[in-house]
Amino acid sequence: MFDLCVVGAGLIGSAASKYASRGSSVCLIGPDEPTKEERLTSSPRDIYGAHYDEGRIYRQSTSDPVWAKLAQKAIPRYSEIERESGVDFATEVGCLSVGSRGGNYITALKEVVQKDGIQAETLSGTEVCSKFPFLSIPNMDEAVFESHFAGYISPRRLIKAQITIAKKNGCQHIQEAVRSVSRVLHDDSNKCEVVMEVVTDSGRKVLAKKVLLCTGAFTAFRKLLGTEVSPDTKLFGLSVTKLEISEEDAVKIKAMPSILYFGEGGADWTKDYPPDPRAPVVFYMLPPIRYPDGKYYIKLGHDPVPRMFHTGPQMKQWFVQGPDPRLIRQMANMITSVVKGVKVLSYHGDSCVVDVAPSNRPYIDRVHNQLGVAIAGNGYAAKSSDEIGRLAVELLMKDQWDIDIPQNLFHVQLKSGCGNPTSRL
Numbered sequence: 334m335f336d337l338c339v340v341g342a343g344l345i346g347s348a349a350s351k352y353a354s355r356g357s358s359v360c361l362i363g364p365d366e367p368t369k370e371e372r373l374t375s376s377p378r379d380i381y382g383a384h385y386d387e388g389r390i391y392r393q394s395t396s397d398p399v400w401a402k403l404a405q406k407a408i409p410r411y412s413e414i415e416r417e418s419g420v421d422f423a424t425e426v427g428c429l430s431v432g433s434r435g436g437n438y439i440t441a442l443k444e445v446v447q448k449d450g451i452q453a454e455t456l457s458g459t460e461v462c463s464k465f466p467f468l469s470i471p472n473m474d475e476a477v478f479e480s481h482f483a484g485y486i487s488p489r490r491l492i493k494a495q496i497t498i499a500k501k502n503g504c505q506h507i508q509e510a511v512r513s514v515s516r517v518l519h520d521d522s523n524k525c526e527v528v529m530e531v532v533t534d535s536g537r538k539v540l541a542k543k544v545l546l547c548t549g550a551f552t553a554f555r556k557l558l559g560t561e562v563s564p565d566t567k568l569f570g571l572s573v574t575k576l577e578i579s580e581e582d583a584v585k586i587k588a589m590p591s592i593l594y595f596g597e598g599g600a601d602w603t604k605d606y607p608p609d610p611r612a613p614v615v616f617y618m619l620p621p622i623r624y625p626d627g628k629y630y631i632k633l634g635h636d637p638v639p640r641m642f643h644t645g646p647q648m649k650q651w652f653v654q655g656p657d658p659r660l661i662r663q664m665a666n667m668i669t670s671v672v673k674g675v676k677v678l679s680y681h682g683d684s685c686v687v688d689v690a691p692s693n694r695p696y697i698d699r700v701h702n703q704l705g706v707a708i709a710g711n712g713y714a715a716k717s718s719d720e721i722g723r724l725a726v727e728l729l730m731k732d733q734w735d736i737d738i739p740q741n742l743f744h745v746q747l748k749s750g751c752g753n754p755t756s757r758l
């Protein structure tokens with residue numbers, strides 16, 4: 334019998350299992366990244382995750398002060414995680430957030446930067462272009478550049494680092510999907526107690542005193558919260574384009590930071606993106622990163638009209654089929670509008686799903702005293718996953734809440750099978 338079973342070996346689950354295994358016996362259950370064959374319609378696999386990549390942006394600022402606080406707690410610990418695990422995952426290239434001068438986006442960001450004392454410089458579009466001569470940013474835009482505690486992380490390697498530490502602490506990792514979680518009466522020769530029973534897809538049973546669900550966008554597609562109960566989240570499909578450049582070009586623009594853009598775009602930028610010309614231009618872009626195939630890709634993401642999913646088969650189809658080829662091309666054109674002087678060797682798309690709560694904040698809560706949740710990353714949680722996992726473990730295992738943000742901002746909302754919100758159980 335384990336003290337805790339963490340379900341979901343993604344970004345939050347791997348962090349949670351590391352923290353819990355420092356003082357408790359822990360079992361982490363969750364499948365590894367799918368193989369190519371497991372992303373085919375013919376494969377029986379139907380559980381995927383949001384971490385099959387090499388680039389996630391991190392920065393201490395964001396226009397939501399709650400997300401900013403979570404990031405500010407997690408990011409300074411990256412170097413300690415790298416040291417303890419021996420696995421590097423963070424590259425501090427800085428992060429450039431750009432928007433229309435005086436617009437809501439850049440104004441809210443500047444407020445958080447000032448209030449939280451984040452080290453950052455405010456630059457005009459012209460100043461951005463002289464600092465990074467390979468970027469084309471509109472003169473009239475304004476940018477906030479964070480050079481410290483900002484850049485990109487590899488989500489794959491962060492998970493590897495967290496699990497390496499958890500295993501050193503004695504955590505057992507079972508690479509399977511979980512079919513059900515329930516409360517059962519356990520009759521040991523000495524005493525009879527109520528425990529949690531976790532059953533995997535292969536029928537393996539694991540008993541634990543408590544269970545923490547870190548199952549992201551797939552939480553609703555197994556019996557994890559009880560029959561016909563699921564978290565109140567919306568599941569959005571996201572598309573990205575990865576544009577291949579040569580190693581020589583990657584070296585030429587190696588000072589490129591991660592970029593977030595929310596504005597009107599440049600006069601000389603592609604008119605193809607966003608597809609609706611009345612919509613604001615919104616995207617995030619990762620600098621060239623070397624992927625496991627040995628090639629360098631610049632990545633751009635954001636769906637102007639994201640798809641919403643309601644069923645497991647819809648989610649699987651999205652992971653199998655990938656995004657619309659037209660959108661992939663439009664996003665590739667957006668990359669070459671912003672990054673100048675690189676030769677495009679190829680480009681391709683990829684798909685992913687994020688779980689978004691009505692509050693836009695994560696759910697870090699207890700459903701009852703033996704079942705916790707740390708889900709609803711809202712598309713922002715990679716950088717803060719270490720703190721989210723830690724908070725969930727403190728709450729479930731020690732009944733403690735030690736961050737200066739009220740816990741009620743993270744209360745989980747559940748809904749019944751017919752879609753009606755229920756109160757917290």
Ligand SMILES: Cc1cc2nc3c(=O)[nH]c(=O)nc-3n(C[C@H](O)[C@H](O)[C@H](O)COP(=O)(O)OP(=O)(O)OC[C@H]3O[C@@H](n4cnc5c(N)ncnc54)[C@H](O)[C@@H]3O)c2cc1C
Pocket residue numbers: 340341342343344345346362363364380381382383384388389390391488509510511512547548549550551552555571572573617634685686687707708709710711712713714715716717718
């Ligand atoms: C394209 C894209 C770009 C993003 N960019 C950024 C970014 O730049 N910066 C940032 O901070 N965040 C970013 N995010 C968001 C970030 O990746 C997610 O918020 C984060 O991965 C959420 O972590 P999680 O642990 O909740 O979910 P996941 O990382 O998806 O992990 C959940 C895990 O649970 C497993 N699981 C599900 N069901 C079961 C089950 N029944 N049994 C066992 N295991 C199960 C899954 O297989 C998965 O491994 C991005 C997300 C996407 C999709």
